[in-house]
Amino acid sequence: MTASETRLRADAQRNRDQIVAAAREMFAAAGPDVPMEEIARAAAVGVGTLYRRFPDREALIRAVARESFAEVLADARAAAAEEPTAWDALVRLVGRSHQLQASVQLALVSERARNILEDDPQTAAFRDALMAELDAIVEAAQAEGAIRADVGSGDVAILFSLVLRQPPAVVDPEMLAFERAAVLMLDGLRSRPGTPLPGRPITGEDLRFG
Amino acid sequence: MTASETRLRADAQRNRDQIVAAAREMFAAAGPDVPMEEIARAAAVGVGTLYRRFPDREALIRAVARESFAEVLADARAAAAEEPTAWDALVRLVGRSHQLQASVQLALVSERARNILEDDPQTAAFRDALMAELDAIVEAAQAEGAIRADVGSGDVAILFSLVLRQPPAVVDPEMLAFERAAVLMLDGLRSRPGTPLPGRPITGEDLRFG
Amino acid sequence: MTASETRLRADAQRNRDQIVAAAREMFAAAGPDVPMEEIARAAAVGVGTLYRRFPDREALIRAVARESFAEVLADARAAAAEEPTAWDALVRLVGRSHQLQASVQLALVSERARNILEDDPQTAAFRDALMAELDAIVEAAQAEGAIRADVGSGDVAILFSLVLRQPPAVVDPEMLAFERAAVLMLDGLRSRPGTPLPGRPITGEDLRFG
Amino acid sequence: MTASETRLRADAQRNRDQIVAAAREMFAAAGPDVPMEEIARAAAVGVGTLYRRFPDREALIRAVARESFAEVLADARAAAAEEPTAWDALVRLVGRSHQLQASVQLALVSERARNILEDDPQTAAFRDALMAELDAIVEAAQAEGAIRADVGSGDVAILFSLVLRQPPAVVDPEMLAFERAAVLMLDGLRSRPGTPLPGRPITGEDLRFG
DNA sequence: CATGAATGAGAGTTCATTCAT
DNA sequence: GATGAATGAACTCTCATTCAT
Incomplete structure (x- = not known):
């Protein structure tokens, strides 16, 4: 491509x-x-x-990351376009866990991969586009009153990255452990009198650099 | 020892x-x-x-894991004993993120380490003791009405393991991103009309096997 | 061909x-x-x-060597025919250094190439013809009294092969270092009371085998 | 060392x-x-x-080159100290051909080795010392009236490097072909009405850079 | 007991050569 | 005939582990 x-x-x-x-x-x-x-x-x-x-290996890692990111981005756009509310779009995105894994793995978990991708403009472009999409969804969800106002799209991205990491594989998938964790996290985002958060909302911009 | x-x-x-x-x-x-x-x-x-x-390397990994687990266990016991409420104990445990990392890294993140530790009875013993402690805390917190009734200590353990993984290091620590994520997760556990969870509560037992 | x-x-x-x-x-x-x-x-x-x-690579090496040898041979014949004296022909041949390099490189410097060419009848034929030509020139030059009598065409060929190897490239070409070395060597061949040489004149025949 | x-x-x-x-x-x-x-x-x-x-390979090449250069340098110093005349010292040095080969091979013939050694300060130091020694010998030989005045120590070094390269191995060693070539070259250096040389004397300095 | 040298298996990478298009 | 893709053997280098000092 x-x-x-x-x-x-x-x-x-x-x-x-x-x-x-x-x-x-x-x-x-x-x-x-x-x-x-x-x-x-x-x-x-x-x-x-x-x-x-x-x-070399790096080139292969880049290729895999690009493809994964591209899929996630397409997914996010589809969710934003097709779901009735921004909240529903968020829920759908988290549900995609399986498809997100590979990219999240590579992009966020491995030290080595991170260093490689850091210098790849294509990956950076995908990531930026993805964050822009998430920005819009989060803002819309806040306008809907669906999620608390004291979080930024960066906070949401981090939460997502947490649940979407390679599951320890220690748990029987039938148990729906990760689906449950995802719901718990989404509930933490809900617009309700919650515990005050430390610091200030994390934006997409904040995630740009290491 | x-x-x-x-x-x-x-x-x-x-x-x-x-x-x-x-x-x-x-x-x-x-x-x-x-x-x-x-x-x-x-x-x-x-x-x-x-x-x-x-x-060999495996023996070293086991030794490191044991020591880390022992510290975490001591920490959990201290929290249960010293904090006024079970909820406070949970909050304190999550706050320990930094000290937990090494063990969580080894025990949960790396495929290889997982396989090694799986067969180590000492590590298993520590894990069991830790889960027992967490069981007690979670149950007490539910009795206090502090956290929702539809979660088990396994759910809590999984949530903890998520926030405690090696942080992507992509975010400026001053931003408190992980502290914020921890609060959001705890908020998701709070006793309030939340989204119904799929499946059934995950217990400590459920985490015993791969 | x-x-x-x-x-x-x-x-x-x-x-x-x-x-x-x-x-x-x-x-x-x-x-x-x-x-x-x-x-x-x-x-x-x-x-x-x-x-x-x-x-395969060997075939290519052979083809290159043949072509180079053919050129050198043509050159030697032209020199013998066109120059007024045999001595002038020798001087002209050494002066051709640049064109001779590739063939000398392949034929004499690289162990590998040498082995390959050793078994190639075409290359052998070229070499024989070239040595015959040189024989004639050297003999004539000795008859002219231009070069000492105690050298054979094999000696001359060896001297030539020495100056004509790939220059170390360490010296500024403007310095004419290799042209100077060539003159010094030719001066060593001159017919004058020189240092007695060890052994006996090396003939073209002597160079036939490894 | x-x-x-x-x-x-x-x-x-x-x-x-x-x-x-x-x-x-x-x-x-x-x-x-x-x-x-x-x-x-x-x-x-x-x-x-x-x-x-x-x-890595480069380190090994450097080590070999250093050792070889060190031997050659010691040899040159011994020759200068022990031989009655500077001319005799020169003759003795050329006679050492066999021992000089490895270093000359590495230092001058292979493109690759040259690049590696170029950046090695130790090798550079040896080469400088060697050139200084040769400078002195050549100058003394000229004072003795043994060799022509229109050559520099760089010219001599180049001539030496030519005869000392890996002999084509095509010639029967009994034939003394290389010893003969060495004598012919030395004769070219002799102080006698010789052919005028092009350019100007090559000094040791001139060989310093590529 | 401690040390660090030696070993050798295996991973990454390159390239001659073959073969499908 | 020409092309460039695919293969696999060969080579460099790394590191877990053993063993002489």
Whole structure:
């Protein structure tokens, strides 16, 4: 999708997609240090092919992050457009946990990945767009009176990032533990006489730098 | 302190302590894969000494986890004993975030560490004791009418584990972002007409197995 | 031009020529191990094309060496025919340093290339013809009384090969360092009461085998 | 011998020496790209040991070059001190061809090695000392009337570097081909009505930079 | 006991060569 | 015929672990 990437041959494109998909899963499952060879195997290609497409691990991480971010962004826009209220949009976004994981993993959890993505303009662009979307939703939700006025979109983003991290996998999914946690967090955001918060609302801007 | 470890000579004990302390910091800072040699260097001992005390990396991880868990457990007991209400005890526990991090990191975040600790009876014992303590606190808080009745101590543990993970380090600490998130979560637990939760309360028992 | 190479289509021939020319430059500049892909790129063809024409690196090395030797041979013949004295022919040959480099590089400096060329009859034929030419020139120069009688054409060839190797590139070309070295060596060959030489004259024959 | 290298344990020192010796031979025989594993095998150590002592190939190249240069320098000083005339000292130096090879190989022939050594202050220091020694010898030889006045020590260094390069190995050593070439070159330097040289004498200074 | 040297397996990366388009 | 994609072997370098000093 980059300007600098000319159209690939059909089979090459298929391989590329398989690689990114495999990497995405393996990064989510085992962190950004999984052996390249395993990623290649999972994508059913040789290592050489992987390296032809992505000069090094960093390039692959960037590619995965971009794709993930793009999906999340699309999701956020769809939620804002389709849900009747901003609050409903927020609820829907949290519900997407599974799809958000890979990106959140990479973007926020791993030290290494963070450093890499920090310098990637494309990722930065996606993140900015995503924060802009969230800004709008949060503001609208506050106008609706649905969530407390003393939080900013940065606060919401952080809460989201917390619930959406790779679940410890220690809990039986049938137990809906994370769904419950999400509801509890949303309830904490609700517009009601709550405990006063320390500091000042965290904005999207506040999350821009490390 | 293990039964299997006979009393060490004073200097040997000092070495052991330095090693665990160094390992704890480095695990927290750089994950459970930091080179053993670096840990040794940080502890000002040779690798040989490290290996004499801990036969392999797993043993070291277990030792660090045990120590961290022991501190958290002591903390929880102190909170229960010293705070006027169970709710205050909960608030105090969340506030301890910084001290909890290392253990939570190891115990919950890293896939690898999780697998190792899963089979360690000592760690299991600490975890059980900790969950028992939390059970009591949560129950008392519910009796006080401080938190909603439809949550279990497992729900609370999960919420805690979420806020206590290694913070993304992307946010200026002056901004108090994590303190704010903690308050929002606690507010979600408050006894008030909240959104109905899916599933059933998660108990401490529910967290026992993967 | 080989018997085994049937006449190529015009464009194929152009490709072949570009490849050899590119290889020649890159071998001279970066040794006989330059990536095949880079040679292909420099020749503005795909690797596949390169491999269609030259089954492997050795074949390409041979082709470059043959072409270079052919040029040197032509040069030597022209010098012998056109210069008034044999001595002048020798001087002119040394002066050709630049054009000789690529071939000398490949033929004499790189261990690997030497081994490859050793078994190539075409290269051997060129070398033999070249030595024959040099034989004649040296003999004539001795008859002229221009150079000492106690050297053979093999001695002269070795001296030439020394000055003609890839210059260390450490010296400013404006300084004429290699031109000066060439003159000094030629002066050493001059017919004058010189230091007696050890051993016996080296002939062209003597250089035939490794 | 570096200030930064604390005294090694006896066995470690022995290994280190074996490694440098092995590397020296293999570099001379097969260029600066020989597989590290082969060097290790030749030195009868594991690769790990090699890498513990020399963090990467460049460090090893530097070590070999330093050692070689040091020997050459000692040799030059001894020659200047022990030989009756400066001319004899020059003759003796050229005769050392075999011992000079490795250093000359590394320092002057391989593009790669040159780049590495260019930035190494120790190597630079050795080279400067060596050039100073040669300066003195050449000047003395000119005062003796033994060599022509229109050459500088840089000219002599270049001539030396030419004869001392790795001999093509194509010639039977019994034939004394290189000894003969050396004599021819020395004869070219002799003080006699010779061909006028182009440019101006090359000094040691002139060789300092690329 | 402590130390740090040595080992060797394995991960990342490059490139010659083959082959589908 | 030409192209550039894919493969896999080879090489460099790192690090857990063992062992001589």
